[in-house]
Amino acid sequence: MSQNVLTAKRTAIEPRPGRWLALSVLVLAVLLVAVDATVLGLATPFLSEDLRPSSTQLLWIGDVYSFVIAGLLVSMGSLGDRIGRKKLLLCGSVAFGAVSALNAYATSPEMMIVARALLGVAGATLMPATLALIRNLFHDPRERSLAIGIWGATASAGAAVGPVVGGFLLEHFWWGSVFLINLPVMAVLVLVGIRTLPESRDPDPGPWDLPSVALSLIGVVGVVYAVKEAAAHGVHAEAAAVGAVGALALVGFVRRQLRLPRPLLDMRLFQHRGFSGAVLADLLTVLGLSGLVFFLSQFFQLVQGREPLEAGLAELPAAVAAVLAGLVAGLVARRHSVRAVVSGGLALVGCALAALTLLDTDTGYPLLGGALLAVGVGAGFSFTVTADVILSSVPKEQAGSASAVSETAYELGAALGIAALGSIVTGVYRDFAVPAEANGATAAEARESLGGAVEAAETLPPGTGTRLLGAAQEAFVDGLRIAAGVGAAVLLATAVAAWFLLRGQRLADSAHE
Numbered sequence: 001m002s003q004n005v006l007t008a009k010r011t012a013i014e015p016r017p018g019r020w021l022a023l024s025v026l027v028l029a030v031l032l033v034a035v036d037a038t039v040l041g042l043a044t045p046f047l048s049e050d051l052r053p054s055s056t057q058l059l060w061i062g063d064v065y066s067f068v069i070a071g072l073l074v075s076m077g078s079l080g081d082r083i084g085r086k087k088l089l090l091c092g093s094v095a096f097g098a099v100s101a102l103n104a105y106a107t108s109p110e111m112m113i114v115a116r117a118l119l120g121v122a123g124a125t126l127m128p129a130t131l132a133l134i135r136n137l138f139h140d141p142r143e144r145s146l147a148i149g150i151w152g153a154t155a156s157a158g159a160a161v162g163p164v165v166g167g168f169l170l171e172h173f174w175w176g177s178v179f180l181i182n183l184p185v186m187a188v189l190v191l192v193g194i195r196t197l198p199e200s201r202d203p204d205p206g207p208w209d210l211p212s213v214a215l216s217l218i219g220v221v222g223v224v225y226a227v228k229e230a231a232a233h234g235v236h237a238e239a240a241a242v243g244a245v246g247a248l249a250l251v252g253f254v255r256r257q258l259r260l261p262r263p264l265l266d267m268r269l270f271q272h273r274g275f276s277g278a279v280l281a282d283l284l285t286v287l288g289l290s291g292l293v294f295f296l297s298q299f300f301q302l303v304q305g306r307e308p309l310e311a312g313l314a315e316l317p318a319a320v321a322a323v324l325a326g327l328v329a330g331l332v333a334r335r336h337s338v339r340a341v342v343s344g345g346l347a348l349v350g351c352a353l354a355a356l357t358l359l360d361t362d363t364g365y366p367l368l369g370g371a372l373l374a375v376g377v378g379a380g381f382s383f384t385v386t387a388d389v390i391l392s393s394v395p396k397e398q399a400g401s402a403s404a405v406s407e408t409a410y411e412l413g414a415a416l417g418i419a420a421l422g423s424i425v426t427g428v429y430r431d432f433a434v435p436a437e438a439n440g441a442t443a444a445e446a447r448e449s450l451g452g453a454v455e456a457a458e459t460l461p462p463g464t465g466t467r468l469l470g471a472a473q474e475a476f477v478d479g480l481r482i483a484a485g486v487g488a489a490v491l492l493a494t495a496v497a498a499w500f501l502l503r504g505q506r507l508a509d510s511a512h513e
Contacts, residue, residue, distance in 0.1 A: 019137045019138060019143075019147075021196050022133070022137055022196045022197050022198065023134065023137065023147055023150065023151075024192075025189060025192050025193040025196055025197055026089075026130040026133055026134060026151065026197075027130075027150060027151055027154035028185055028188060028189040028192075028193075029089060029093060029126045029127075029129070029130050029189055030126075030127070030130055030151055030154045030155045031154055031155075031185060032093070032096060032126065032182055032185050032186060032189065033096075033123055033126055033127060033155075034154070034155045035165070035166075035181060035182065035185070040061075040062065040178075043166065043170065043175045043178045044058070044061075044062070044297065044298060044451070045298060045301055045302055045451045045454075046170060046174075046175035047061070047112070047175050048449055048451035048452065049451060049455060050174075050175060051106070051107075051108060051109050051112060052109070053109035053112070053449075054109070054448055054449075055426050055430070055447075055448045055449050057109040057110075057113065058109075058449055059228070059418065059419070059422055059423070059426065060113050061109065061112050061113055061116055062418050062422065063228070063414070063418040063419055063422070064113050064116045064117050064120065065116045065117070065119055065120040065123065066120070066412075066414040066418065067117075067120065067220075067221050067224050067225070068117045068120030068121055068124070068221070069120040069121075069123045069124045069407075070220050070221075070224065070408055070412040070414075071216060071217040071218075071219075071220035071221045071224075072120070072121060072124035072216075072217060073124050073127070073128055073404045073405075073407045073408040074216050074264065074265050074401070074404045074405065074408055075124075075212070075213040075216055075217065075264065075404075076088065076092075076124040076125045076128060076129075076404065077128035077129075077132065077401050077402075077403055077404025077405075077407075078208065078264045078265065078401050078404065079125075079208055080125070080128060080129045080132060080201070081132070081201055081202040081401060082201060082202065082208050083201065084199045084200070084201045085129040085132050085133050085136075085199070085200050085201065086129075086133070086193070086197045086198065086199040086200070087199065088125050088129050089125065089126060089129035089130065089133070089193065089197070090189075090190055090193055090194065090197075091125065092122050092123075092124075092125025092126050092129070093126065093186050093189050093190050093193070094186065094190060095121070095122035095125070096119065096122040096123060096125075096126065096182065096186060097182055097183050097186035097187070098122075099115060099118045099119045099121075099122050100119065100179045100180065100182040100183065100186075101179070101180065101183065102115045102118065103115040103116065103119060103176070103179040104176030104177065104178075104179040104180050105176055106176070127403070127407040128403040128404040128407055129403075130151065130403075131148075131151070131387065131391060131403035131406065131407070132200070132402075132403045133197065133198075133200060134147050134148060134151060134391070135391045135402075135403070136198070136200040137198070141392065141507060142330070144388070144391070144392075145329075145330025145331075145333075145334075145388050145507060146327075146330060148330070148384060148387050148388050148391070149326045149327045149328070149329055149330055149384050150326075150327065151387075152322070152326035152329075152380065152383055152384040152387065153322070153323040153324075153326040153327050153380075164309065164312040164313060164316065165178075165181060165312075166178045166181075166308065166312060167307070167308035167309030167310070167311060167312035167313070168308075168309050168312075169181070170308040170309075171307060171308055171309055207262070208264070209256070209260060209263070209264050211256065212253060212256055212257065212260070212263070212264040212265075213264065215249045215250070215252050215253035215256065216249075216250075216253050216264070216265075218245065218246060218249040219246050219247070219248075219249035219250035219252075219253055220246070220250070220408070220412065221246065222242050222243060222245050222246020222247070222249060223243055223246035223247060223250065224246075224412065224416060224419065225239070225242050225243070225246070226239045226240065226242050226243025226244075226246060227243070227416055227419055227420065228416075228419035228420075228423070229242075230243075254267060264401075265401050265404075265405070266401060269393070269401070269402060269405065272393045273501060273502075273505075274338075274389050274393055274501075274502060274505040275389065275390055275393040275402070276501065277389075277497075277498060277501030277502045277505070278342075278385075278386035278387075278389040278390050278393075278406075278502070279386075279390065279405055279406065279409045280409070280494075280497065280498075280501065281342060281346065281382065281386050281494055281497070281498045281501070281502075282383065282386050282406060282409040282410055282413065283409035283410070283412055283413040284413065284490055284491075284493075284494040284497075285346060285349070285379070285382060285383070285413065285491060285494055286409070286410050286413030286414050286417060287413040287414075287416050287417040287420070287421075287490060288349075288350075288353065288417065288421075288486075288487040288488070288489075288490035288491040288494070289349065289353075289375070289379070289417065289487060289491075290413065290414040290417030290418050290421070295422065295425050295476075295480055295483070296315065297311055297315070298450055298451075298476075299359075299476070299477070299480060300314050300315070302450045302451060302454055302473070302476075303361055303450075303473045303476060303477060304361070304362075314365065314368070314369070314372075315372060317369050317372045317373040317376060318372040318373065318375050318376035318379075319376060320376065321372075321373050321374075321375075321376025321377045321380060322376040322377070322379050322380035322383075323376075323380065324377075324380065325345075325376065325377045325378075325379075325380025325381045325384070326380040326381075326383070326384040329341060329380060329381045329384035329385050329388075330384065330385070330388060330507060332381070333385045333388075333507050334506075334507050337505075337506070338385055338389060338502050338505040338506060338507060339498060339499050339501075339502035339503060339505060341381050341382070341385050342381070342382050342385050342386060342498045342502055343495045343496070343498045343499040343502070344378075344381070344495075345377070345378040345379065345380070345381035345382035345385075346378060346382050346491050346492075346494050346495035346498060347378070347491070347492060347495040348374050348375075348377060348378035349374065349375050349378035349379055349382070349491050350487075350488045350489075350490075350491030350492035350494075350495060351374065351488070351492075352370075352371040352372075352374035352375045352378070353371070353375070353484050353485075353487045353488035353491060354484070354485070354488035354492075355367065355370070355371045355374075356368075356371050356480075356481070356484035356488075357481050357484050357485045357488070358481075359477055359480060359481050359484065360477060361473050361474060361477050385507075386406075387406060388507055389502070389505060389507070390402055390403075390405070390406045391403065391406075392507065417487075420486075421483040421486060421487060422483075424479055424482055424483045424486065425476065425479035425480055425482075425483050426479070427479070428475060428478050428479030428482060429447075429449075429450065429472070429475045429476050429478075429479050430447050430475075431475065432447070432471045432472055432474070432475030433471055434446060434447070434468060434471070435464050435467045435468050435471075437460070437461070437464045438456070438460060438464065438468055442456045442459065442460065443456075446468055446472055450472055450473070450476045453468060453469055453472035453473075454469065454472075456468060457469040457472075
């Protein structure tokens with residue numbers, strides 16, 4: 001072996017100076033995305049009152065961000081491999097901040113949906129770039145596991161900080177203020193990131209294939225839209241046609257990647273059982289969780305009558321537990337095994353969701369807080385270790401593509417979860433019995449959403465309004481219980497699948513690049 005090759009190998013495994021300071025910049029980007037995702041749930045009742053979206057528009061406001069980001073993550077991860085992950089991250093951060101302001105000042109449901117979609121375009125540049133840069137900053141596997149744990153813990157901390165800060169803002173300002181909190185975080189990220197982040201890219205990536213980009217976007221958005229429509233309104237011709245187009249586009253995308261000498265996404269990554277198992281576990285876990293989480297803030301505020309800040313604090317146990325679990329997940333996985341930590345974490349989340357099938361309108365906080373605590377611990381262990389497995393399974397030159405696949409699974413699961421489980425809640429809710437004294441327009445408004453029922457009840461005589469609101473709250477909780485049961489079944493089945501798919505998978509103990 002030549003002296004130059006030996007020198008290159010030594011350089012590859014030597015710790016990079018300033019890597020921990022650079023990590024602090026990367027986790028700011030994660031914080032940016034996590035805070036934005038969590039405050040939306042708290043802002044939903046206020047947004048509904050101001051913009052008056054229909055129930056379908058409300059679901060689109062909740063999940064169009066995930067639709068777009070899921071469709072573009074692979075393309076943006078591959079773009080970062082080509083033009084530079086630092087460049088993509090900083091440009092995406094500026095765009096994310098600018099579009100957050102557009103979200104804040106939306107004046108109609110349609111404008112809000114478009115603004116959320118544009119936020120998805122910007123968000124698609126952030127998450128793959130952060131994980132890929134971690135892969136290139138930390139060559140020692142133990143350090144990388146800790147860095148990924150901090151990365152995941154920051155996402156959880158954002159989930160904790162978002163509702164609390166958002167609750168404070170909602171009690172003192174209008175709902176758009178929850179989006180403006182992104183701006184100072186974005187400004188710090190860009191100013192510090194310019195100086196501290198190293199640039200990294202694939203040295204020989206080949207051209208960025210635009211037909212592959214189009215096929216990926218059309219495929220993911222088409223399939224997810226079809227699932228959403230089928231869950232909400234049953235299978236109909238339009239949904240079937242869009243789903244068929246999406247499926248054909250995904251088939252075309254896969255076939256094109258297999259033919260290209262330098263594909264947008266190297267499909268051979270999925271031949272690694274650990275990689276495929278970790279991606280599948282992430283997708284199904286988020287699918288089982290997201291629909292429930294989306295409606296939980298509404299439960300705390302519109303069913304149990306908590307103020308926004310109190311609702312945010314009520315959700316705190318899940319985020320705090322996820323932070324602590326994420327920081328020690330790599331250590332636990334090395335001491336025991338990857339599959340034990342991932343499967344055990346998923347089973348814990350599944351059991352917590354099963355406990356929420358006992359939910360009622362007046363359920364005390366001990367059951368809710370305990371379930372949220374268990375969800376945080378299980379998710380913190382599982383997501384941190386699967387992210388480590390995914391990054392460790394690929395050469396660092398492909399870190400952007402691998403990270404994008406990981407994030408695509410997460411966002412696709414979120415979109416499908418909100419579409420499927422959210423539609424279960426909405427479908428059950430719409431069937432509640434409206435008091436005979438309520439006229440047709442009032443009844444229609446009440447059936448659109450729980451927020452609409454609260455407003456409708458205020459326009460009715462006290463007795464009638466109380467009966468209407470009580471029936472609406474009962475129906476909402478009925479839907480929530482069913483969604484929790486479905487989510488529990490998905491999580492427990494995923495725990496069993498992960499036990500077999502991750503058999504023999506281990507986290508590395510030393511650098512081997």
